[in-house]
Amino acid sequence: MKFSFSEEQEEFRVFLRRFLEDKSPTTEVRRLMETDEGYDEAVWKQLSTDLGLPAVHVPEEYGGQGFGFGELGIVLEEMGRALLCAPYFSSAVLATTAILNAASEEEKRTLLPPLAAGETRAALAFTEENGLWDNSGVELTATASGDGYQLDGVKSYVLDGHTADLIVVLARQPGTTGDDGLSLFTVSGDAEGLSRRLLKTTDPTRKQARLAFKSVQAELLGEEGRAAAPMALTLDQAAICLANEMVGGAERLRESALEYSMLRVQFGRAIGSFQTMKHKFADMLLEVELAKSAAYYAAAAAAEGDEDMPALASLAKAGASDAYMQTAIKTVQTHGGIGFTWDNDTHLWFKRAKSSEVFLGDPSYHREQLMQRWDV
Amino acid sequence: MSEMTDDTIRAEARAWLEENWNTDLGLVEWRGKLIESGWGAPTWPTAWYGKGFSDAQGRIVEEEFERIGAVSVARTGIRNLAAATILAHGTNLHKEKFLRRILTGEDTWCQLFSEPGSGSDLAGATTRADKKGNKWIVNGQKVWTTSAHHAQYGLLLARTDWDLPKHKGLSYFIIDIEQPGVEVVPLRQMNGHASFNQVFFTDAEIEPEFQVSELGDGWSVATTTLMHERRGADGLRRWQKASDRTGRCYTEEAEEIAHQLEPYKWYPQRAGRVDLVIDRAKETGKNTDPSVRQEIAKLMIMAKSAEWTARRARAAQEQGQPQGPGGSIGKLTSSNVAKQAAHVHTMITGADAMLTGEDSPMEGVIAEILVSFPATSIAGGTDEIQRNIISERVLKMPKEPRTDTSMPFREVPRNVVS
Ligand SMILES: Cc1cc2nc3c(=O)[nH]c(=O)nc-3n(C[C@H](O)[C@H](O)[C@H](O)COP(=O)(O)OP(=O)(O)OC[C@H]3O[C@@H](n4cnc5c(N)ncnc54)[C@H](O)[C@@H]3O)c2cc1C
Numbered sequence: 140m141k142f143s144f145s146e147e148q149e150e151f152r153v154f155l156r157r158f159l160e161d162k163s164p165t166t167e168v169r170r171l172m173e174t175d176e177g178y179d180e181a182v183w184k185q186l187s188t189d190l191g192l193p194a195v196h197v198p199e200e201y202g203g204q205g206f207g208f209g210e211l212g213i214v215l216e217e218m219g220r221a222l223l224c225a226p227y228f229s230s231a232v233l234a235t236t237a238i239l240n241a242a243s244e245e246e247k248r249t250l251l252p253p254l255a256a257g258e259t260r261a262a263l264a265f266t267e268e269n270g271l272w273d274n275s276g277v278e279l280t281a282t283a284s285g286d287g288y289q290l291d292g293v294k295s296y297v298l299d300g301h302t303a304d305l306i307v308v309l310a311r312q313p314g315t316t317g318d319d320g321l322s323l324f325t326v327s328g329d330a331e332g333l334s335r336r337l338l339k340t341t342d343p344t345r346k347q348a349r350l351a352f353k354s355v356q357a358e359l360l361g362e363e364g365r366a367a368a369p370m371a372l373t374l375d376q377a378a379i380c381l382a383n384e385m386v387g388g389a390e391r392l393r394e395s396a397l398e399y400s401m402l403r404v405q406f407g408r409a410i411g412s413f414q415t416m417k418h419k420f421a422d423m424l425l426e427v428e429l430a431k432s433a434a435y436y437a438a439a440a441a442a443e444g445d446e447d448m449p450a451l452a453s454l455a456k457a458g459a460s461d462a463y464m465q466t467a468i469k470t471v472q473t474h475g476g477i478g479f480t481w482d483n484d485t486h487l488w489f490k491r492a493k494s495s496e497v498f499l500g501d502p503s504y505h506r507e508q509l510m511q512r513w514d515v
Numbered sequence: 516m517s518e519m520t521d522d523t524i525r526a527e528a529r530a531w532l533e534e535n536w537n538t539d540l541g542l543v544e545w546r547g548k549l550i551e552s553g554w555g556a557p558t559w560p561t562a563w564y565g566k567g568f569s570d571a572q573g574r575i576v577e578e579e580f581e582r583i584g585a586v587s588v589a590r591t592g593i594r595n596l597a598a599a600t601i602l603a604h605g606t607n608l609h610k611e612k613f614l615r616r617i618l619t620g621e622d623t624w625c626q627l628f629s630e631p632g633s634g635s636d637l638a639g640a641t642t643r644a645d646k647k648g649n650k651w652i653v654n655g656q657k658v659w660t661t662s663a664h665h666a667q668y669g670l671l672l673a674r675t676d677w678d679l680p681k682h683k684g685l686s687y688f689i690i691d692i693e694q695p696g697v698e699v700v701p702l703r704q705m706n707g708h709a710s711f712n713q714v715f716f717t718d719a720e721i722e723p724e725f726q727v728s729e730l731g732d733g734w735s736v737a738t739t740t741l742m743h744e745r746r747g748a749d750g751l752r753r754w755q756k757a758s759d760r761t762g763r764c765y766t767e768e769a770e771e772i773a774h775q776l777e778p779y780k781w782y783p784q785r786a787g788r789v790d791l792v793i794d795r796a797k798e799t800g801k802n803t804d805p806s807v808r809q810e811i812a813k814l815m816i817m818a819k820s821a822e823w824t825a826r827r828a829r830a831a832q833e834q835g836q837p838q839g840p841g842g843s844i845g846k847l848t849s850s851n852v853a854k855q856a857a858h859v860h861t862m863i864t865g866a867d868a869m870l871t872g873e874d875s876p877m878e879g880v881i882a883e884i885l886v887s888f889p890a891t892s893i894a895g896g897t898d899e900i901q902r903n904i905i906s907e908r909v910l911k912m913p914k915e916p917r918t919d920t921s922m923p924f925r926e927v928p929r930n931v932v933s
């Protein structure tokens with residue numbers, strides 16, 4: 140395992156950062172978060188065609204760039220830093236990874252190229268209204284119908300589910316429980332019987348939808364009844380991606396708080412000159428650096444297909460969730476009254492920290508997963 | 516503190532309420548009766564609408580109000596700070612003119628202390644009041660001013676002398692907000708509400724009799740206001756809730772809550788809503804998760820101990836003893852409680868913690884906790900400032916060396932603000 144990024148990776152990061160600073164300043168974030176779609180079509184095109192970002196971890200034979208989770212982690216860290224409003228996590232991370240893990244060779248050859256090119260945007264619908272993050276929560280049913288299947292049930296908290304062209308759905312054969320009888324399906328975003336509703340989210344920069352399926356015609360993806368393992372793998376990889384996105388956001392907050400503390404004068408001196416504040420910043424640095432190390436390590440483990448990857452995913456996700464939330468709280472605090480206002484940018488990241496803390500499982504869930512995965 | 520026994524107080528309060536409480540009275544009319552009788556603000560001095568009761572005695576009266584369901588005098592917001600400050604430092608003219616309408620709810624007040632350049636360093640205020648002819652003329656800007664957008668009066672801290680050290684050149688005024696020289700611009704908060712404002716003064720006028728205490732006494736009067744604010748933050752005060760009962764007085768109170776108090780409906784949420792935790796855990800089934808149980812228990816231990824600490828502090832004060840450390844730690848504790856409560860609500864709420872408004876539990880109440888609790892650590896003096904007060908004033912630890920207090924204020928380095 141390497142503990143540093145390569146020169147190419149560092150250059151990639153610098154390049155991405157410039158691109159995102161240009162395309163996703165907070166004025167844009169604020170504009171897009173007020174829209175229902177939640178992203179800018181032109182920026183999505185650019186990041187797809189010019190930068191090939193949705194293709195990063197897709198193998199070359201499916202129209203991808205053939206990089207791995209290390210590079211994907213860098214992309215997400217930078218997107219988290221810039222708070223980019225785009226259907227990237229939903230399509231390029233969740234749906235694309237699910238297809239990579241579950242689909243047949245032929246399905247990959249059809250589905251992945253348009254996804255990698257950013258021409259199709261997909262969403263992965265797995266969680267339901269019970270809010271359970273593992274396979275046990277799946278109740279939506281798939282019954283054979285004609286030469287396909289029919290889906291009935293409700294999915295919720297589906298990232299960008301209201302705008303996606305293609306929905307990858309996790310469903311179960313009636314009468315099965317747990318990991319048994321689970322299959323993945325694809326459904327067109329405008330399929331008959333599918334009603335999609337944008338949910339009101341605390342974090343308006345990350346859109347979520349509730350999808351109700353009423354006898355929706357669907358096509359099987361991968362092997363029937365065998366989706367449990369590829370889904371679990373997908374969610375672990377996604378948790379690692381999310382951890383990397385979170386540390387990017389946390390670092391940005393930490394830097395903004397530090398900068399403010401040097402400028403703001405009270406009692407005739409910069410507030411950053413008070414020891415309490417210095418200690419707060421020292422603690423913040425510790426929290427963020429530790430979370431970064433875990434997120435990077437987990438991404439490297441995912442890239443190398445390390446067998447400890449599931450445990451490391453939980454470790455990184457729990458660590459990053461706590462670090463991000465704590466950093467967000469301290470950043471508001473450092474700004475005082477102004478930190479509590481809408482016009483100050485801190486709350487944008489604060490709310491992302493809150494939604495990321497819970498999305499894919501909260502820290503206490505992942506701490507328990509970690510213990511189980513280590514057989515403790 | 517009155518010599519009356521608790522039983523006599525209860526009996527008298529009950530008798531008076533039973534005889535006088537009438538749901539068909541108008542809100543102001545009923546409150547007027549309360550004020551005349553002394554039962555509306557029984558902890559106030561007898562000379563000014565009260566009965567000189569202790570807090571504990573006052574609570575007995577409150578229980579009687581609750582028992583019969585009677586509407587109380589207006590009690591929410593900055594009006595309490597205004598009343599406490601006027602009772603302590605005001606002239607008879609101030610008391611005559613303002614106290615009654617504070618209690619009836621006819622006047623709303625705001626606290627014009629914080630400025631863009633001076634928040635924690637309140638004594639660094641640069642809003643100026645200059646004597647021109649027979650009037651004080653005010654110029655400058657305040658910020659984070661809760662209620663200013665619907666207030667009639669403000670408690671103003673302004674600089675009257677720039678050559679004295681910072682604490683010595685301040686004076687305290689009561690200012691009429693509804694005048695041409697005062698412009699109020701609401702500010703939106705991170706939780707979407709707009710309960711605080713920017714306030715701009717351009718040659719605003721104050722009649723000389725509305726100066727409070729002596730020229731240059733501003734800091735010590737402000738300290739009284741702040742002490743009451745800190746004390747009010749110990750979590751013991753109840754939030755005014757609309758009653759679902761019918762009758763003119765209830766209806767008018769409900770209107771007051773719906774309109775005047777609308778911007779503040781998130782206030783209970785910012786304190787963390789500890790009251791909801793156990794029911795929510797049961798409802799969601801999270802009460803069976805050992806890790807959640809532990810966190811709830813930690814929260815309840817903290818919240819209960821905080822409440823009893825505040826009660827100890829008040830009891831000591833009522834017995835004429837020094838308040839003890841409890842009085843100062845209340846505000847800091849309430850910040851810790853709010854933080855832990857937000858954490859616990861997140862655990863309990865799970866995936867729904869990502870949602871808000873109608874899509875989220877309790878029509879957005881839980882979501883509001885999660886984006887409001889940080890205010891508790893800032894409003895009324897930040898956690899860091901509370902720790903400085905506890906260590907330096909309560910524990911008598913040596914003060915941080917300061918350079919800004921001895922020189923003339925005009926020479927003190929400060930923020931360059933627009
Ligand atoms: C296990 C161990 C091994 C050590 N090994 C070595 C060694 O190899 N070589 C060597 O030279 N020394 C060594 N030391 C000594 C060590 O460097 C000192 O003990 C340490 O610097 C504290 O100094 P002090 O004991 O004088 O305590 P003090 O400096 O008096 O500190 C007392 C307390 O005050 C706090 N404090 C002091 N200054 C500040 C400040 N500015 N801000 C906030 N808090 C402050 C401290 O954190 C501490 O809590 C060792 C100490 C220990 C415990």
Ligand SMILES: Cc1cc2nc3c(=O)[nH]c(=O)nc-3n(C[C@H](O)[C@H](O)[C@H](O)COP(=O)(O)OP(=O)(O)OC[C@H]3O[C@@H](n4cnc5c(N)ncnc54)[C@H](O)[C@@H]3O)c2cc1C
Pocket residue numbers: 403405406410413415416472473474475476477479625626627628629630631632633634635636658659660661662711890893894895896897898899900903
């Ligand atoms: C919801 C809300 C309502 C409010 N209502 C009112 C109101 O009605 N009227 C009014 O006048 N004000 C009001 N305020 C303002 C509030 O009192 C100030 O925001 C607060 O005192 C902090 O001042 P500041 O915002 O200027 O932050 P700053 O003083 O700039 O503080 C920034 C950071 O520096 C830290 N800091 C500052 N000095 C020190 C020090 N010596 N040592 C260590 N750390 C330090 C602070 O703790 C904070 O973390 C309100 C604020 C909020 C959030």
